[in-house]
Amino acid sequence: DVKVTQSSRYLVKRTGEKVFLECVQDMDHENMFWYRQDPGLGLRLIYFSYDVKMKEKGDIPEGYSVSREKKERFSLILESASTNQTSMYLCASTFGNYNEQFFGPGTRLTVL
Amino acid sequence: GQSLEQPSEVTAVEGAIVQINCTYQTSGFYGLSWYQQHDGGAPTFLSYNALDGLEETGRFSSFLSRSDSYGYLLLQELQMKDSASYFCAVNTGFQKLVFGTGTRLLVSP
Numbered sequence: 001d002v003k004v005t006q007s008s009r010y011l012v013k014r015t016g017e018k019v020f021l022e023c024v025q026d027m028d029h030e031n032m033f034w035y036r037q038d039p040g041l042g043l044r045l046i047y048f049s050y051d052v053k054m055k056e057k058g059d060i061p062e063g064y065s066v067s068r069e070k071k072e073r074f075s076l077i078l079e080s081a082s083t084n085q086t087s088m089y090l091c092a093s094t095f096g097n098y099n100e101q102f103f104g105p106g107t108r109l110t111v112l
Numbered sequence: 113g114q115s116l117e118q119p120s121e122v123t124a125v126e127g128a129i130v131q132i133n134c135t136y137q138t139s140g141f142y143g144l145s146w147y148q149q150h151d152g153g154a155p156t157f158l159s160y161n162a163l164d165g166l167e168e169t170g171r172f173s174s175f176l177s178r179s180d181s182y183g184y185l186l187l188q189e190l191q192m193k194d195s196a197s198y199f200c201a202v203n204t205g206f207q208k209l210v211f212g213t214g215t216r217l218l219v220s221p
Contacts, residue, residue, distance in 0.1 A: 004154075031207055042116075042199060042211040043155070050206070059114075059210070090154065094207055099145060099162075101209065103154040 003027070004104035006091055012110045019078040021107050023091030029102075030095055032074035034058075034066065037088040037106070049074055081111045114138045116200055116212035123218045124190050132185045132215045134200035142203040144176050144183045149214075150196045158185065158198075187217070195219045 007022035023032065031050055035043040035058075045058030047066040055066050063085060067075045074093075078085055088108050092101040116136045124130040134144065143162035147155040161167055161176035161183060173186040187194055197216050201209040 033209075035211075040120075040213055042213040043201075043209075044211070045208065048208060058208070092155075097207065099143060099160040099203065099207075100157040101155075101207070103156070105154050 004091060004093055004102050006089075006104040006107050008107050009105060010108050010110075012112065013078075013081050014112055015082060017078075017081050017111075019081050019109065019111075021076040021078075021089055021091075021109070023074045023076070023093075023104055024072055025074075025093040025102070026072065027093070027095070027102075028071065029093035030071070031093060032068065033092040033101065034064075034074065034076045035090045035092065036060070037090055043090065046076065081109075083111050085109065086111045114202075114204070114210050116202060116210060118198075118200055118212040118215045120213070121216045121218065123220065125220050126190055126192060128190050129186065129188050130190060130217065132187075132198050132200075132217070134183045134185075134212055136181050136183075136200070136202050136210075136212075138202045138204050138210055140204040141178065141181075142205055144174070145201045145203065145209065146172075146174055146185045147199045147201060147211075148196050149199065155199065160203075190219050192219050192221070 033048040034046040091104040146158040149155040159174040176183040197214045200212045
């Protein structure tokens, strides 16, 4: 079974803090994605990566950055957290041109 | 801009059939996917249509008409466990997905 894990299920941070969200997949997938999910807005793509050290902006990259130093790990970084970044963050992975994305359980981030 | 429209909520009873529609307007189109998400859970993949027509997987079927920029998910023999949110998503290229806002399906006894 494909397994995508995320470092925390719940996280509370203060405005201005630097926040790291970690995602690890165990199936040697090339492609990894970070989404945020907000009520009424669905899932929106923040950043994605096709390979180690590669990254591409998604639809809402402002205020975020990413890091992919190893194939299995994709990190989302909030350089200076703001209250409007309070959300559910979902990581996903897939390989090649495979159509199914495999999602992690999500991290619910609250920024106070 | 890019947009996918789906109804916000659909209700049905056990054993019934329900159809969730999705219309899309995107800058690129390689296929339409459907995902299911239970409350508190992760989205899970249901189906993918790259070509026009109907794809059937057990009780679930998905349809695509590229000329109409339209697709739907058909759920048959509804069960209580089908109560969940359903998202359509367009592959705009390189497995990059644009998601709809989701349809909450409530199945009652």
